[in-house]
Amino acid sequence: MPAHTSVDDRRRPPVPVVRAALMLRVSTRAQATAYGLDAQEEAGRAYVSNRPGWTLPPDLIFRDEGVPGTVVDRPGMRELEEAARRGRVDAIVVHNFDRIGRTGEAFWTWIWAMEDLGVVFVSVTQDIDTSTPLGRQQLQSHAMTAEAEWNLVRDRTQAGRRQKALAGGWPCGPAPWGYAIEGRDRRRSVLVVDDGEVSVVLKAVSLIVDEGRSISAAVGELNHLGLLTRSGRPWTVANLHRRLTSQSLLKGEVIFRNPVGTGTNRTKLAMAGLPLHGDSVTIPVPRIISAERARALSDAMEKNGHRAHAAAAVYPLSGRIVGRCGHHYVGAYRNSDDTRYYRCGGGNNGKGRRTGCRDPYLTALDVEESVRAEIVTFLADSEHVEKSAAALIKPFPGDIGKQRERVAGFESALQEKERAVAHAAADLARRPYLDPTVMEAAMRQLKEDVRTASMLLTKGREILARQMEREADAARVMELIATARAGTRELSETEWGDVVALLNVRVRPLGEVRKRSGVKCKVTDWHDRTGILVPDEVLVARWPAVEALMRSFFPRPQFARGAVCIRTQLNGILHRLRTGGLWDELPERYGSWQLVKDRQNTWFKKGFWPVLVGHLNSAGGGTRVRKEAQVPPLDITWHS
Structure with a gap:
């Protein structure tokens, strides 16, 4: 048998369902771990349970732990904003409105951002509901009073500090x-x-x-x-x-x-x-x-x-390379050869004995080129770029178009209230018979309305300016990424640093590189820069022609200072250039590696090396010089 429903029950409108979210905030970590957040949550839950039709899903409780009320961009509020954008929130419950913010910018930024999304605020302890005209008026009064108190405390504190310093x-x-x-x-x-x-x-x-x-x-x-x-x-x-x-x-x-x-x-x-x-x-x-x-x-x-x-202070990867010891690499500079490089913090200043860090030094130019190549490859994928840009460019809270309309409305309201004050003053001047107390109260209220309108306009303009600034930053981000992606011009070191920061690049070396002396081999660099091939091994049959070339170039004969002949030393030089090995790894058949190295450097310094290589390569053959990697394989990741 169906339950009896009276006529009055059928005529009574249904109770609307309101999806509530809790916003909890404390300024210090100590409050977060003590009673602050728990007390706010308990009071918020009780408030929602006593409101007919209100619900509080478990995943709509947002916390900002240890975040001052002067900060606008807060993780918990960002998550709450995202939930509101998805249409999951109708009302935000706070313990007190100072949980939203203690300054006008922090407070009104989030009030208006949520208002743009059709979401209202309610305060547990102040009994203010911004869904009503009275609630909005109370909120304005509260905001002005709260900021005035905060400014007073700040000014007194700053004045006291200055007096103490004087x-x-x-x-x-x-x-x-x-x-x-x-x-x-x-x-x-x-x-x-x-x-x-x-x-x-x-x-x-x-x-x-x-x-x-x-x-x-x-x-x-x-x-x-x-x-x-x-x-x-x-x-x-x-x-x-x-x-x-x-x-x-x-x-x-x-x-x-x-x-x-x-x-x-x-x-x-x-x-x-x-x-x-x-x-x-x-x-x-x-x-x-x-x-x-x-x-x-x-x-x-x-x-x-x-x-x-x-x-040499441009180190875009400083703090972004993580060594195997768990510490981060930092940028460093070596005066002796004008070289930038990165070194692991786990081994700096004698810490290696404690951390066990054996991570190698990384030549900045080489590791940065590796990262740039990966970034260019990444940017070639349109879908990845769009996802990354959306994640990187967090707009300032609120709708910039609606904020422009809001500011225009505040300007009109202020002008209207200023005209009302002027009209009232002129009207009262024509009626001297009115009670002065009544006249003074009327003018005081009108002037208070002007002050409130002026405050709202000022805050509205400040927040609009921040939104426009963030929008300009976003446009710059997209332009920078588009330029790096298209390769239409070479980005400066600073701009590449910006791209690395925007993509939140993280680098982890996966292996080792052999430790070198730190002094670059000029002959290796010359072959690499010019693309001139390294000749094949010089056989006995070709040696007379090479000796004749030497006699024509050098006024004095070239002699080997060891147990091996010059041809053997020359083949040792060519062997190292073809294999990319270290000097002290040169096979014993070529004699003392120090003497072979001296021979190469002397010939290059005196200008004979290019002449010799040209003669040897005229017969054909030759291979590309091999430069051993200055950086190990890298695991490069970024925000996506």
């Missing part, structure tokens, strides 16, 4: 090398010389100035003596160079909010290039070395050629 105190951050912070937990904290680190500083300076060592040699000596970095890790050339060129060491001062600083923690600058949160402050610190000693250090570092190392 007083000669240490405002924030770790102490420079050779110093320690005294009174860290008190209001007055200052930098003092750290006796433990000073011994390392002075030893490093002595190695450079007094012993005339290069920075690379100084690094090796410091690590050998166990005089390691503050963190207890071995020194690297780049790390020691940064420490030895610091203003605290060379000038006895530190610049707080230095506008020319570098690195991820550099001072934020305004449009004019000045520090965003206040003027720079120079903080004097106790000198570790005298001004005269500092000048001698600077002169010695410039003299030992470290700047030549920096001149």
